[in-house]
Amino acid sequence: MLQTSFVYYVVPLFLAYLLWNVLSKPKDAFPSIGPSGPISSFIGAFQFLTQGRRMVHEGYTKYAGRVFRVPGFTHWTHVVSGLERTREVVSAPDTELSLDDAANETFQLDYTMGTDMAIHPYGTRVIRGALTQNLARRFEDVRDEISCAFEDVLTLEGTEWQSVTAYTAVLNIVCRTSNRLFVGLPLCRSPEWIALNIQFTIDVAIAGQLIGILPTILKPVFGPFLTSRKRNLRQGEKLIGPLIQERLDDPSSSHNDLISWLLDAAPVDGRRVTPILERVLGINFAAIHTSSMVLTHALFDLAVHPECAAPLREEAARVVAADGWTKAALGKMHKIDSFLRESLRMNGLGITTVGRRVTNRAGFRFADGTTIPHGEFLEIAVMDTHHDPTVYDAPDTFDGFRFSRLRDGQPDQQERGGVFKHGMVTTSLDYLPFGHGRHACPGRFFAATELKAMIAHVVLNYDVKLDSADGKRPPDAAIGAAHLPNRTAKLWFRRRSEAE
Ligand code: HEM
Numbered sequence: 363m364l365q366t367s368f369v370y371y372v373v374p375l376f377l378a379y380l381l382w383n384v385l386s387k388p389k390d391a392f393p394s395i396g397p398s399g400p401i402s403s404f405i406g407a408f409q410f411l412t413q414g415r416r417m418v419h420e421g422y423t424k425y426a427g428r429v430f431r432v433p434g435f436t437h438w439t440h441v442v443s444g445l446e447r448t449r450e451v452v453s454a455p456d457t458e459l460s461l462d463d464a465a466n467e468t469f470q471l472d473y474t475m476g477t478d479m480a481i482h483p484y485g486t487r488v489i490r491g492a493l494t495q496n497l498a499r500r501f502e503d504v505r506d507e508i509s510c511a512f513e514d515v516l517t518l519e520g521t522e523w524q525s526v527t528a529y530t531a532v533l534n535i536v537c538r539t540s541n542r543l544f545v546g547l548p549l550c551r552s553p554e555w556i557a558l559n560i561q562f563t564i565d566v567a568i569a570g571q572l573i574g575i576l577p578t579i580l581k582p583v584f585g586p587f588l589t590s591r592k593r594n595l596r597q598g599e600k601l602i603g604p605l606i607q608e609r610l611d612d613p614s615s616s617h618n619d620l621i622s623w624l625l626d627a628a629p630v631d632g633r634r635v636t637p638i639l640e641r642v643l644g645i646n647f648a649a650i651h652t653s654s655m656v657l658t659h660a661l662f663d664l665a666v667h668p669e670c671a672a673p674l675r676e677e678a679a680r681v682v683a684a685d686g687w688t689k690a691a692l693g694k695m696h697k698i699d700s701f702l703r704e705s706l707r708m709n710g711l712g713i714t715t716v717g718r719r720v721t722n723r724a725g726f727r728f729a730d731g732t733t734i735p736h737g738e739f740l741e742i743a744v745m746d747t748h749h750d751p752t753v754y755d756a757p758d759t760f761d762g763f764r765f766s767r768l769r770d771g772q773p774d775q776q777e778r779g780g781v782f783k784h785g786m787v788t789t790s791l792d793y794l795p796f797g798h799g800r801h802a803c804p805g806r807f808f809a810a811t812e813l814k815a816m817i818a819h820v821v822l823n824y825d826v827k828l829d830s831a832d833g834k835r836p837p838d839a840a841i842g843a844a845h846l847p848n849r850t851a852k853l854w855f856r857r858r859s860e861a862e
């Protein structure tokens with residue numbers, strides 16, 4: 363009974379509401395992709411779910427260097443293409459275009475993450491500052507956790523091949539390793555802590571979508587039931603509460619981890635268990651799934667390109683023999699750096715990225731006078747930029763050493779502060795996996811350190827091969843503008859007999 367009435371009344375009402383939502387959006391001058399009639403654009407939104415890449419590509423080709431719109435259930439997204447327009451977007455101040463407002467719409471932050479983080483946004487400052495500055499000092503711990511985590515997760519016996527679901531294994535390894543730096547031993551190895559942080563991200567993403575399509579007046583009514591925020595916070599408090607409390611009770615104790623850096627940066631009224639926990643969860647949210655997807659892509663690339671393994675291994679062995687395992691040594695691993703940079707260019711994590719919402723009441727005006735109205739959403743066509751033959755030679759070919767070749771023969775002095783023009787963390791208008799400009803990912807220095815150390819560890823200690831006999835990369839998953847590595851495909855690992 364209940365189910366029948368749900369299907370007959372609630373679903374049509376809901377669809378009608380969504381339709382009204384699309385219809386009532388102000389028209390603007392930008393061309394749209396897919397059906398653009400009032401009702402058919404709703405069908406376009408369904409199409410975009412499965413054909414996002416094709417639709418964005420159509421716009422990128424038809425309206426090169428301009429702005430076009432792609433349909434969604436609750437709003438159109440303006441897609442920006444071309445380096446000139448990209449420059450204008452990434453350099454716009456928050457009073458023109460806001461990342462926070464776009465994130466709020468995607469994740470419905472008030473319900474999923476809480477308002478405190480928006481009121482005291484010091485987390486990003488801590489990542490850019492203390493966390494990045496302490497990477498060299500804390501590298502030994504990160505390195506130790508990488509060894510232990512691969513050992514525990516792969517469960518290899520002797521030199522037998524063993525298969526694992528790549529994404530699941532990587533997620534565990536990345537979560538553990540990142541949390542060694544964030545919260546230290548033993549919590550970083552706690553299965554409950556790992557599960558909480560992995561689940562938290564998924565909960566926020568799903569609840570954000572669900573709450574996002576609710577009519578505004580219903581959000582406060584149903585919002586709290588659609589998130590697991592309360593349960594997650596309770597679980598988190600149980601796990602990390604005593605640790606934070608200990609630090610609060612004894613301010614003279616010295617530590618060097620994310621908790622201590624957050625406590626140093628927090629406003630006086632924020633030096634409590636819950637606000638600190640919220641930030642640790644929030645930083646895990648930004649760090650774990652992103653880095654895991656990147657590493658999964660890179661391992662698939664390694665398995666599909668066995669010809670890259672030997673040069674990568676030779677480089678890692680040579681550098682580690684000379685310098686040991688340090689962060690500075692990673693700086694000399696140009697091929698590993700290039701391999702990851704190329705994997706990020708080829709695969710990325712999205713078809714579009716750098717989400718923004720127009721905050722300027724008068725709209726966001728490009729230099730040529732075209733204007734995206736106030737409240738509208740925009741993104742940059744990153745996938746097409748990275749695969750544009752006028753930007754990259756043979757853009758659809760994976761070339762692991764594309765970027766390290768540019769470094770060969772260049773004296774190291776030319777590399778400013780160890781940051782090379784073609785290094786993994788260097789962003790530009792045509793290299794956007796981490797965004798670029800004002801809001802470029804502050805966690806990328808940590809992500810690069812962790813991921814490079816992981817690839818070096820893998821090539822030195824293991825052989826990796828695909829599960830399939832055809833030598834093809836497992837197909838990626840594309841949902842709307844998201845572009846994810848295959849999360850069910852397996853990889854085979856074998857311990858190298860001559861491993862150190
Ligand atoms: C390889 C892994 C990662 C990728 C591909 C990635 C990518 C990105 C991208 C595309 C943005 C948005 C930039 C923009 O809109 O302009 C971003 C922002 C951000 N990322 Fe990352 N990220 C990664 C790892 C991390 C890690 C490890 C952390 C934390 C330790 C982190 C923390 C953040 C934060 C806090 C922001 C928001 C910055 C702001 O509000 O200005 N990310 N990231």
Ligand SMILES: *[C@@H]1O[C@H](CO)[C@@H](O)[C@H](O)[C@H]1NC(C)=O
Pocket residue numbers: 462463466467471472476477480
């Ligand atoms: C998110 O958006 C809602 C609705 O517009 C607003 O009331 C709230 O203050 C915003 N929250 C944050 C954290 O920006």
Ligand SMILES: *[C@@H]1O[C@H](CO)[C@@H](O)[C@H](O)[C@H]1NC(C)=O
Pocket residue numbers: 829836837838839848849850851852
């Ligand atoms: C992931 O890869 C497996 C093969 O390993 C395949 O059966 C499955 O369909 C792929 N998933 C997606 C979403 O393409």
